[in-house]
Amino acid sequence: MSHIKYKILNQVKPDFQAIETALKENLGVHLDLVSEVAGHILFSGGKRLRPLLMCLSARICGYSGGREAFFSTIFEYLHAATLLHDDLVDGGRLRRGKPAAHFVYGNEIAVLTGDFLLARSLSIASETQNTEVIRVIAGITENMAQGEIHQLTQKENLKLKEQEYMEIIRRKTAVLIEGACKTGALISKSGDSAVNALAEYGFNLGMAFQMADDLLDYISDTKSLGKAVGADLREGKLTLPVIHALESASEQDRILMEKIILNKDFSEYEFNMLKNMLNKYKGIEYTKNKAKEHTICAKQMLSIFKDSAAKETLIDIADYALARKS
Amino acid sequence: MSHIKYKILNQVKPDFQAIETALKENLGVHLDLVSEVAGHILFSGGKRLRPLLMCLSARICGYSGGREAFFSTIFEYLHAATLLHDDLVDGGRLRRGKPAAHFVYGNEIAVLTGDFLLARSLSIASETQNTEVIRVIAGITENMAQGEIHQLTQKENLKLKEQEYMEIIRRKTAVLIEGACKTGALISKSGDSAVNALAEYGFNLGMAFQMADDLLDYISDTKSLGKAVGADLREGKLTLPVIHALESASEQDRILMEKIILNKDFSEYEFNMLKNMLNKYKGIEYTKNKAKEHTICAKQMLSIFKDSAAKETLIDIADYALARKS
Numbered sequence: 001m002s003h004i005k006y007k008i009l010n011q012v013k014p015d016f017q018a019i020e021t022a023l024k025e026n027l028g029v030h031l032d033l034v035s036e037v038a039g040h041i042l043f044s045g046g047k048r049l050r051p052l053l054m055c056l057s058a059r060i061c062g063y064s065g066g067r068e069a070f071f072s073t074i075f076e077y078l079h080a081a082t083l084l085h086d087d088l089v090d091g092g093r094l095r096r097g098k099p100a101a102h103f104v105y106g107n108e109i110a111v112l113t114g115d116f117l118l119a120r121s122l123s124i125a126s127e128t129q130n131t132e133v134i135r136v137i138a139g140i141t142e143n144m145a146q147g148e149i150h151q152l153t154q155k156e157n158l159k160l161k162e163q164e165y166m167e168i169i170r171r172k173t174a175v176l177i178e179g180a181c182k183t184g185a186l187i188s189k190s191g192d193s194a195v196n197a198l199a200e201y202g203f204n205l206g207m208a209f210q211m212a213d214d215l216l217d218y219i220s221d222t223k224s225l226g227k228a229v230g231a232d233l234r235e236g237k238l239t240l241p242v243i244h245a246l247e248s249a250s251e252q253d254r255i256l257m258e259k260i261i262l263n264k265d266f267s268e269y270e271f272n273m274l275k276n277m278l279n280k281y282k283g284i285e286y287t288k289n290k291a292k293e294h295t296i297c298a299k300q301m302l303s304i305f306k307d308s309a310a311k312e313t314l315i316d317i318a319d320y321a322l323a324r325k326s
Numbered sequence: 327m328s329h330i331k332y333k334i335l336n337q338v339k340p341d342f343q344a345i346e347t348a349l350k351e352n353l354g355v356h357l358d359l360v361s362e363v364a365g366h367i368l369f370s371g372g373k374r375l376r377p378l379l380m381c382l383s384a385r386i387c388g389y390s391g392g393r394e395a396f397f398s399t400i401f402e403y404l405h406a407a408t409l410l411h412d413d414l415v416d417g418g419r420l421r422r423g424k425p426a427a428h429f430v431y432g433n434e435i436a437v438l439t440g441d442f443l444l445a446r447s448l449s450i451a452s453e454t455q456n457t458e459v460i461r462v463i464a465g466i467t468e469n470m471a472q473g474e475i476h477q478l479t480q481k482e483n484l485k486l487k488e489q490e491y492m493e494i495i496r497r498k499t500a501v502l503i504e505g506a507c508k509t510g511a512l513i514s515k516s517g518d519s520a521v522n523a524l525a526e527y528g529f530n531l532g533m534a535f536q537m538a539d540d541l542l543d544y545i546s547d548t549k550s551l552g553k554a555v556g557a558d559l560r561e562g563k564l565t566l567p568v569i570h571a572l573e574s575a576s577e578q579d580r581i582l583m584e585k586i587i588l589n590k591d592f593s594e595y596e597f598n599m600l601k602n603m604l605n606k607y608k609g610i611e612y613t614k615n616k617a618k619e620h621t622i623c624a625k626q627m628l629s630i631f632k633d634s635a636a637k638e639t640l641i642d643i644a645d646y647a648l649a650r651k652s
Binding site for chain 2: 028029033034085088089107108109111113114115116118119120122123125126127129131135137138140141142144145146148149150152153
């Protein structure tokens with residue numbers, strides 16, 4: 001385990017445990033099957049990044065209401081709901097190293113359990129008694145659904161532009177992380193400057209995280225990833241490493257890359273050839289740099305807060321966004 | 327058209343038109359495809375029962391804030407979201423006389439557009455600035471998802487009891503109509519007695535509506551229904567007419583009925599034979615009576631309100647629940 005990961009895990013241990021407990025206690029399910037399916041996705045080793053970010057954001061704002069772990073479950077339930085629906089949409093077979101829920105329980109149950117988790121997150125949001133929080137949560141869900149649909153309509157579009165990619169990942173990933181951080185500030189009854197700073201921190205962190213995630217599909221391996229590498233490409237999803245390389249490639253290389261991309265049954269040899277192209281045309285490097293810019297922006301947003309353990313951890317998480325291997 | 331239907335349509339005309347306008351104006355979509363799919367389900371001749379009930383409930387409480395049509399879209403978006411997901415879950419091919427959205431656009435788009443509509447309804451709920459309304463909406467969604475899953479797990483269960491059937495239809499249908507009526511009272515800032523009375527009215531109306539709906543599968547025809555008759559049975563869904571007849575039938579007849587039910591490819595001849603059994607063992611009559619009891623309860627709940635046009639229409643709608651043919 002890398003030093004930074006170890007340091008973060010150590011810093012967030014009490015929050016992490018409080019979140020695990022809250023997730024189990026507040027599922028509020030009345031049917032065994034829902035409990036099982038929700039548990040399948042919820043308790044399979046998630047990082048709890050989103051609830052942790054909400055708790056840390058609350059703490060950096062001086063929150064002391066004692067309900068942060070409870071409220072933070074909003075973001076894990078919401079995240080789990082979208083994973084259930086997205087895996088079904090993408091046809092993904094593995095999730096966190098386990099068979100995806102729709103393969104184990106069927107599409108019907110996966111759809112309905114996703115709906116339930118979405119509703120559960122909203123019920124908990126309503127308990128904040130803060131209509132701005134609820135507005136944020138509803139807005140996240142609207143954006144995520146539209147981001148996923150947008151991505152779906154752009155499948156196999158070899159002409160996808162960087163700007164459109166950015167808009168897709170903003171909606172499908174960054175708004176949720178932005179919302180988690182913003183909610184931490186909102187429940188602390190912080191002023192606009194703190195709310196906006198944490199929202200911006202979350203947005204930039206979310207963009208960096210998704211780019212890092214998209215990179216992993218080309219630089220990691222199936223075992224550490226817990227899902228198949230090359231999956232994005234097999235699903236016809238063009239991400240920044242590929243978009244940039246396609247834009248920069250010679251005509252001959254571009255045609256070769258397009259052939260591999262459109263043939264979703266590519267061999268390992270072909271996939272490696274494509275990866276070489278991503279390096280040759282600096283698709284990997286460019287994406288790393290873009291992600292890095294966002295982590296720098298994220299950290300800058302924290303400058304208005306005085307030093308604290310929570311601030312240090314939020315900075316570490318931004319650095320870790322780029323360093324992670326899975 | 328029956329006299330009562332004509333009378334209701336005439337009474338609610340201004341509300342109906344305001345709701346249609348609000349549904350178009352507040353979809354708040356940024357992608358053409360989402361707009362098209364949402365429109366496919368939203369603008370295919372729905373009765374707008376749920377938003378109408380919310381508007382009438384607000385009016386019976388003396389609401390004059392002028393935002394009832396806007397807020398009432400919550401309940402049509404929510405309803406449309408569940409139709410999209412349920413049709414997918416049930417594999418239903420027809421909806422309101424048109425091919426179901428998942429057949430036209432695929433499961434992926436149907437799931438995600440459902441998510442979007444769900445989120446949209448919550449965004450509008452958050453604009454009420456009323457956390458009790460939001461709690462109600464989130465609770466509806468939780469209940470509906472669990473009700474659908476409950477029904478799914480009871481498929482082809484020939485031993486399904488009336489009580490369990492009642493619990494399933496409460497969750498999958500009645501809570502939404504209850505919530506629409508309750509929200510009408512809540513946005514009017516009415517006291518507990520009005521809020522509870524309208525919630526109870528909605529609950530009982532919802533129960534009666536679902537029972538009437540389940541009856542239509544045996545007493546209507548595909549053309550007036552806009553979807554295939556006998557569909558419930560083909561999906562393995564046992565509803566009250568069947569549950570009651572199975573409980574009352576002689577052993578010989580019960581075995582015959584069970585054979586038809588478990589053979590989902592039943593012929594028209596077999597389906598008619600089953601319908602004869604439902605009549606012979608009073609499954610139809612019993613269900614009609616149960617539904618009628620609920621409409622009586624619903625109407626009684628309105629006694630605390632003074633006479634008004636809205637009250638008269640709410641009473642008419644309760645009567646119509648039983649009289650409708652589609």
